[in-house]
Amino acid sequence: xxxxxxxxxxxxxxxxxxxxxxxxxxxxxxxxxxxxxxxxxxxxxxxxxxxxxxxxxxxxxxxxxxxxxxxxxxxxxxxxxxxxxxxxxxxxxxxxxxxxxxxxxxxxxxxxxxxxxxxxxxxxxxxxxxxxxxxxxxxxxxxxxxxxxxxxxxxxxxxxxxxxxxxxxxxxxxxxxxxxxxxxxxxxxxxxxxxxxxxxxxxxxxxxxxxxxxxxxxxxxxxxxxxxxxxxxxxxxxxxxxxxxxxxxxxxxxxxxxxxxxxxxxxxxxxxxxxxxxxxxxxxxxxxxxxxxxxxxxxxxxxxxxxxxxxxxxxxxxxxxxxxxxxxxxxxx
Numbered sequence: 479x480x481x482x483x484x485x486x487x488x489x490x491x492x493x494x495x496x497x498x499x500x501x502x503x504x505x506x507x508x509x510x511x512x513x514x515x516x517x518x519x520x521x522x523x524x525x526x527x528x529x530x531x532x533x534x535x536x537x538x539x540x541x542x543x544x545x546x547x548x549x550x551x552x553x554x555x556x557x558x559x560x561x562x563x564x565x566x567x568x569x570x571x572x573x574x575x576x577x578x579x580x581x582x583x584x585x586x587x588x589x590x591x592x593x594x595x596x597x598x599x600x601x602x603x604x605x606x607x608x609x610x611x612x613x614x615x616x617x618x619x620x621x622x623x624x625x626x627x628x629x630x631x632x633x634x635x636x637x638x639x640x641x642x643x644x645x646x647x648x649x650x651x652x653x654x655x656x657x658x659x660x661x662x663x664x665x666x667x668x669x670x671x672x673x674x675x676x677x678x679x680x681x682x683x684x685x686x687x688x689x690x691x692x693x694x695x696x697x698x699x700x701x702x703x704x705x706x707x708x709x710x711x712x713x714x715x716x717x718x719x720x721x722x723x724x725x726x727x728x729x730x731x732x733x734x735x736x737x738x739x740x741x742x743x744x745x746x747x748x749x750x751x752x753x754x755x756x757x758x759x760x761x762x763x764x765x766x767x768x769x770x771x772x773x774x775x776x777x778x779x780x781x782x783x784x785x786x787x788x789x790x791x792x793x794x795x796x797x798x799x800x801x802x803x804x805x806x807x808x809x810x811x
Contacts, residue, residue, distance in 0.1 A: 537583040537790035540771050542672070543721035544696045549614055551765040551790040553586030554579050554783065555727060555776035561594035562778075571778065573603035578780045580610045582787040588699075588725065588774045589638075590618040590649050591630055597637035604639055615640050616697075616725070616774075618676060620649035624656025645697055647674040651682055651689070658693060672696035678727050680708055690716050699725040702770070704763050704807035705735060714769040723771040726764050730775060735760065738811040745806055747799055752792035757782070761789035763803045766796075 539548040554576070562568035576587070589596045597617075604613065617634050619627050635643060646661050648654040654675060661673040674697030677686050683700075690698055690713070698717055702709050706728075717724045730736045739756040753759045757775070764773045775786050795803060 534582050534787075535791055537787055538765075538794075540765075542696065542723045542771060544672070544723070549586050549772055550583055550787070551770075551772055552584070552761060552787050553588060553614075553616075553725070553772045553774040554584055555774035556587065556589045556596040556600060557593050557727075557776050558732065559776040559778040560589070560596035560599045562599055563595050568778075569599050569602050570606075572599050573606045574780050575778060575783050576600070576603035577607055579783050579787070580607065580612055582784055583790070584783070584787055585612050586614040586616055586725075586772055586774065588616040588727075589634075591620045591634060592618070592649060597634055601637045601639045609639065613640070614645070615643045616645040616647065616674075617643045618647045618649035619657050619661070620652055622653050624653045624660075627653075627657050627660060642669055642671075644670075645672040645674055646670050647676045647697060647699060649676050651675055651677060651685055654689065658689075658695075662694065672723075674698055674723075674725070676700070676725075676727070680706060683708065683713060687712060687716060690720055690722060695722060697723045697725060697771075699727055699774075701728045702726045702764055702767075703729050703731065703735060703760055704804045705731070705811055707804065710767075714767060718769040724769055726770055726773040729760060729764055729773045730757065732776075735807075735811055739807065742810045747795075747802060747806075750793070751795055751799070753789070755785055757785055758789040759803065760807070761786060762794055763800055763807075765790065766794040766800060 537550040537552060539550050541548050560572050562572060579587070587600060589600055591597065604610070615638060617631070617638070619631055621627055621630050631646065646664070648657045648661070658673070658675070661670060664670045665673050673695050675686065675689055675695055676699035677683070678701050680701060686698065686700065689695065698713070700709055700713060702714075714724065736756055739760075744753065744756065744759065748754075748759050751759075751762055753762060761773055761775065764770055777783050777786065
């Protein structure tokens with residue numbers, strides 16, 4: 479997205495510009511407690527500014543512990559929102575969401591065979607965009623018959639139209655004892671770059687913990703937001719200890735959390751961290767945790783994907799403000 483000619487910068491452009499300058503000056507230290515605890519959290523704005531790039535400031539990134547590769551703090555989920563079947567207009571609308579996602583610095587897109595037509599819809603979008611090189615593809619294997627895993631993963635790859643997936647995850651730990659050794663072997667052979675496991679809605683945390691402690695996984699995915707905070711007790715600290723990247727699903731409880739919050743005016747602290755909506759406030763709470771690598775909100779609207787990615791820019795809440803956000807959201811939601 480190129481710059482738009484106008485008499486003066488909008489509030490969003492001003493905030494993004496200030497975030498970029500701050501990132502250049504401090505190399506990401508302005509993310510507060512999260513960055514202090516995780517030096518790998520930095521901003522891609524420095525490289526963009528250094529190359530003379532124009533447009534939105536690049537989003538803040540955090541590094542994958544097992545490799546050091548940096549990915550933006552906000553990605554794109556596709557549960558429900560991309561399950562549009564063969565509706566041409568809806569598929570094209572999803573493609574525009576993906577276009578805006580990449581134009582605003584996004585990289586990681588997450589899907590699953592469980593998500594209906596989401597996989598071919600992603601493939602449609604990527605083909606329309608010429609298969610952007612920035613893509614970080616995160617997919618899942620989700621089948622009880624372990625022997626059928628390879629065929630399902632190949633079907634997923636064909637839907638996306640990619641040569642290989644960056645990350646393959648065992649969805650909801652289904653038959654993980656069979657799938658995970660195969661995924662690790664595929665990684666060793668160069669057919670995958672990263673291996674992970676997932677759960678959602680607070681389920682299977684004890685089993686997730688056991689796998690995290692005993693298996694050489696690169697990623698774990700679970701639910702986390704200012705209301706669903708159980709993972710703060712054991713799973714997030716364990717991920718940091720074991721150097722496992724964390725993807726956060728259902729940041730808005732599939733919209734339920736935002737619908738409850740939008741009945742209320744944003745508190746004064748929102749302006750302190752550059753938020754002009756509840757979605758950004760919730761996402762900033764999530765990604766400012768030092769163990770979180772990337773949150774993956776799902777949306778079918780271009781305006782929302784731009785707003786979500788804005789949460790990966792500018793100042794982040796420190797520990798005290800994180801506590802206040804959690805208290806306020808719990809009281810209002």
